[in-house]
Amino acid sequence: MSLPDTIGMWIAVFGTLACWSFLYKDNRVFHAVESLFIGTAAAYQMVYALDAVRTIAIDPLVLKGQIVYVIPLVLGFLYLARVHPKFSWPSRYPIALLIGVGFGLATRTVLQVNLLRQIASAVTIISSDPMGLFSTLVTVAGTLGGVAYFLFTYQPKGGQERIFRTVTRFGRIILMVAFGAMYGNTILGRASLLIGRLQFILWDFLHLR
Amino acid sequence: MSSQDWLTRISKLDARVVFTLIFILMIIPLVSPMGLPIPISKEVQSAFNFVESLPKGSIVYFGNEYNAPAWMELGPSYVAVLKHLKTRGLRFVFLTSFYGEALTATDGMIKVRAGVSTNPKLGVEELGLVYGKDFVDLGYLPGGESALAAFAANPKVVKTDRYGNAWDSIPLCQDIKTPKDFALCVQLDPGAHLPEYLRQFQETYGLPFITITYGVTKSAYIPYIISGQLKGMMAAIDSAAQYEQLIKKPAEASAGMDAVSTSHMLAAALMIIGNVAFFVEKQRGKGKH
Amino acid sequence: MLHCRHYACTDSRKMISEHSWSEQALDRNCCTIAQLLLTLSGPNDCPEKEATVLIIAGRVVQFVFLLVFSVAIVIGIWLGGRRKFALRRLPALEAIDEAVGRAAEMGRPIHYNPGWYTLDSVEAPQTVAALNILNELAHKAFKANVPIITTLIRPDVIPLVDDIYRNAATSEAKPEMYKPENIRYLSGEQFAYFGGVAKIFGVEHPSASILMGGYMAYSLLMVELGVRHECFQIAGTASWHQIPFFAALADYTLISEELFVAGAYLSQDPHLIGSIFGQDVTRYITLALGLMGIALSAVGSKLFFDFLKL
């Protein structure tokens, strides 16, 4: 292994231990490592993004004379003009463009992905054996109850109130089952990353194998 | 000590005590493995069976998408599959088109860079692979799905391999004319790129697929298994361990599985204890009023 | 002529997967750059026949639903101007007053984070919803002389937060509360960002931490940090993979849609409340659609699924 890689690896070990120390107590070493991490990460992302700006916009503008790229570059500089309080409002133009694109992208597929397909899968009858029918029932009732839970303006009157409360409570319980399942499942993925770290320290550095 | 004290202590246990318990319970099995049994799941078994069924000399295409910090989720399965391919006498090709990092399995430094090892050597290297004959690394073809489409239409669009060798000078590449020359695509998937791969290679060329993905993605991909589009799936460390068991070459994932068991049992035990303590305290509270 | 291999006629479309982000990947298909008018001849034989229909095959139903839902919201906004709608209580949003009150009492700031996603991403609405909440929060907090420290993982929202601070300070006649240094970008890498927030918590001891918007793995670290510093925590997200941690650990939680209505709820603007009624109308439509689907698939008809594929 080359010298930079060797040095780097020792830094990596040190970084790992410094991060773990946070589990015990908030401490200076952890914050020092994290601060360096913050600075490098921010600059690293910026440098790559600006390099992309160079290849996407500046090169075609300068080398090929594609004038249209002046517009996004100006919009980009309006963002930076924000640093001076007097020029703060023009940055709303590029922001408006970003939000427009974001909302457009979000809304155009959201019904298909999050609503229509979910309904289609909710009403699929799994199988006709008793367990399958029971599962289908739970699926259908759970989905409908969960959807009803989100009702904001419905005001039940008289006898409806109890039914409505039962249905939405059931919906809430179903949501909690989903959250619990995700919680339980996530431990596995996180644990495997921790195991990787531990193997690194135990096997490669301490040779405990 | 009265039971009252005992309960209060249990329910107000310092998080650091729990952290220490986790450390101890995960370190012990890594240092002295217990070798607890690892049950094999259907998706992994069927992936293994499919690789077993491929004729000798077939070429396997690796959609090599992944990022270094997540090595432990994808890497062990990846290495296990590579080992299996080699012992079965299959050849393989790597290509990346979504993740510019273009780290490859045969580049042992990936493990070092992922921070999980100081040893820049992977298990596969011991198998004595010959570059250009057993495998070839075509590097990074940028462009995501459109790059995949271009590669599917004409594999020679990748003019050189990762190290700059011309396509025509590589013996293995001579056997690749169309995607139909591949017997299988093993796709590494840290970011839901499977649909793009399926669209470009399966719908047009009917290429069989196995995916190696994150634990959290698993349930999202189960429907692909049911529909038969995926021949198998490995997700997170447990699948990797199962594959290692199937090829009878236990490695890092198998060694880690004891720690998975202990950490999960600890989590379950703590949940039970916490709830019992909570209930007993609640009953006592009721008794008082 | 370019032949577009549309998704509607492939196997993968028939499969229904659970998770939205993978679905979003599924939805990006080659037809977005279609250079031809596509056919509406049904899902089974779509690629080759051509007819002059403007809407891309497989997206007709989606389009109709989007239109119907939008109209329902617009009618809701209109109705809101003429009728008063009562809203179900959202304790998480009422807890915002409690958070401000506590902070004022203790003389400590409030910490706010508007989530992970950039303004141009498909999850942008979550970020904008979070900023709408921040706008209402800023007015309440500045009125009570409580500073808000907004930590950011995405720099593109810096100007928006700055505007919110400035306008809230001006309209509450508390110009001294406008402090640009309380807007802190701490890099776009979630674990570096977390380190920066941990430092801020350690030095400035916020009394409450409000986390809204879309989240990634750092959500758990953030709520645990709040627990460690005994903060009063309100958290809300529509990110399925992080909501479990908020639901388990925060004092109050906004789940999914509740995040999107929060701005309207807090503003008490009758038109916006009306639009929430519009949302409920779309929910009735959704429930009716579901019941129809069940009825049809119970009698063994595939009609419902074929309809959705249009």
Add this chain to the structure above:
Amino acid sequence: MSAFMKRDVPLLIVTVVGVTVMAEYFFAIKQLADGVKTLTEWVSIIFGFTLALGAINMVIINSRYVIRRAKERWFDSLLIVVGVVAVTIAGFIPPFTRHWTLKWLYDYIYTPPAGTLYGMLTFYMISAAYRAVKARNLESAAFTLSAFFLVMKNAPIAVSAWRGFTDIGIWISDVPAAAGWRAFYIGAAIGTVALTMRTFLWRERGAITGGE
């Protein structure tokens, strides 16, 4: 400058751009497709500048702490500034991002803390499970039970003791949990459409114009 230029034009841009991007998805019109392609390219250019603004914000705030010698703070702030400046210089020296120092920084300064903190989530998940996952009422009982069975399903030792943990775990995630997620997604979809409409109609604009 008038309120028109400061407030109305940006709001108009949001609506027009948003509707265009939506229309492009539904209609097969070449001009629309080209327009949206251009827009997304512009967005990726602007995005680079937003990161620059972020870095500037970071340097300004932290250099103030350093200059003031702020208690408990100035040293960390100095490290942040040093990090930003060092990487920026490395990134602007040809061959720019292909310089080996950037790769090295990525491999050894950037990746290890990220990986470690990712793994550290295990500690927090388990300790939080102990502290907070309690059956206080029916809802939290549902959460607790379902988390418990999924944990058992993922533990090989538990599964080899009783195969039933696998079946229960799979049933929970495929049936009730799947139903819960569907309701969650449907809510998110409705909320997104509603927020979009409120924004496009300029009704809810706290975020975009700071409530002006």
